[in-house]
Amino acid sequence: MLTQEQYEFYLQEGYVTVPDLFSTSQLSAVLEAAEQNAYGGKSFAEFKTELNANPDLENTLRLPGAGLGFAGPRAEFCDIPTGVEIVDQVLEHDPFLDALEQLLDTPDIHYHHGYVYVRNGRIDRKAPTKPEIEFHLDWAKPFIPPHPDWQRYGHIQAWVFLDDIDKDCAPVRLVPGVHDKMGDILRVIEDDGLGFGDIRKVPHAYRFADIRKILHAQEPVSITGKAGSVLFYSGHTPHAAQPFADKDKQRAVIFFSIGRRDTMAWTSTGKREGEAIRRLKPFLGKTTSRVRSLFGWPKPGDAMYTPTSVELIKNAYPEMDVSDYL
Numbered sequence: 001m002l003t004q005e006q007y008e009f010y011l012q013e014g015y016v017t018v019p020d021l022f023s024t025s026q027l028s029a030v031l032e033a034a035e036q037n038a039y040g041g042k043s044f045a046e047f048k049t050e051l052n053a054n055p056d057l058e059n060t061l062r063l064p065g066a067g068l069g070f071a072g073p074r075a076e077f078c079d080i081p082t083g084v085e086i087v088d089q090v091l092e093h094d095p096f097l098d099a100l101e102q103l104l105d106t107p108d109i110h111y112h113h114g115y116v117y118v119r120n121g122r123i124d125r126k127a128p129t130k131p132e133i134e135f136h137l138d139w140a141k142p143f144i145p146p147h148p149d150w151q152r153y154g155h156i157q158a159w160v161f162l163d164d165i166d167k168d169c170a171p172v173r174l175v176p177g178v179h180d181k182m183g184d185i186l187r188v189i190e191d192d193g194l195g196f197g198d199i200r201k202v203p204h205a206y207r208f209a210d211i212r213k214i215l216h217a218q219e220p221v222s223i224t225g226k227a228g229s230v231l232f233y234s235g236h237t238p239h240a241a242q243p244f245a246d247k248d249k250q251r252a253v254i255f256f257s258i259g260r261r262d263t264m265a266w267t268s269t270g271k272r273e274g275e276a277i278r279r280l281k282p283f284l285g286k287t288t289s290r291v292r293s294l295f296g297w298p299k300p301g302d303a304m305y306t307p308t309s310v311e312l313i314k315n316a317y318p319e320m321d322v323s324d325y326l
Helices: 004-013 024-038 044-053 057-061 085-092 094-104 182-192 261-267 274-286 289-294 307-316
Strands: 015-018 109-120 135-137 155-161 206-208 230-234 250-260
Touching: 004 015, 004 094, 024 044, 024 085, 024 109, 024 250, 044 057, 085 094, 085 109, 085 250, 085 289, 094 109, 094 155, 094 230, 094 250, 094 289, 109 261, 109 289, 250 261
Parallel strands: none
Antiparallel strands: 015 230, 109 250, 135 206, 155 230, 155 250
16 A cells, blocks of 8 residues: 555546565566566676677667667567566556556556556657657547546556666656646647647547647646656646657566556556457466456446356466465
């Protein structure tokens, strides 16, 4: 559980960074797996050595479409579940789920999507060219504008820091304290034509041509933290990438989008593609009943679970421990 101070900070500012929610020992193997995936079986240090020995490689890997984007230049997986057990188990961490339930004000929460997200300064191509541009609200369907009851009719973005992220390491920038005003802000911007990205041209997000034109805006803040920290922010919070000040650093996180089950039809950001769906079934067979409920399974004790239905589940998932459903 978060402290009362952390919870109240989130309600006021629309985000909160929680240090040490994971231990570094929990995440060291996850970071290793993320780097091996990002850099074609190499650590980040080994990848930098390869770049130094092959100067032309930077330009080759910097080309649009190289790899799977979010996960790194040579990534074989990006969406979670990945099929790599040590990575997928990050979602099973009970203190992490406890914090999400507290921030969403319900024990009934729903998984939207998750990514392995690895950037590094040597080949990074995602950063904006000016500090006031590229701020956006993340994609959601069915494109209903931000609701005044932001805590219920919204979702949470959660970034699990796999390594230390300092000011030189392209920390995400976000605008605090506007999450509960976004409906009014968007209406004024649309009416006045002030810097609002056309949703018809940018169908996956609300984007702002210039964050300085948002009413009530505070100065954007850069989110830094040690490995094991988690950044939680409301899907109503404008945020943006920024360039690496130190080109020899990387930023590695596991990124999740989670919402309330009772409003999932309004807030879902599900992006799972065919390959991710194929990985989902074996993951469901191995994970916990608590995590399965994030993917739409009724919780243990639901009337759906009868001796016959549990037998059918066991037949479909021979590896599953179904004792919670009996």
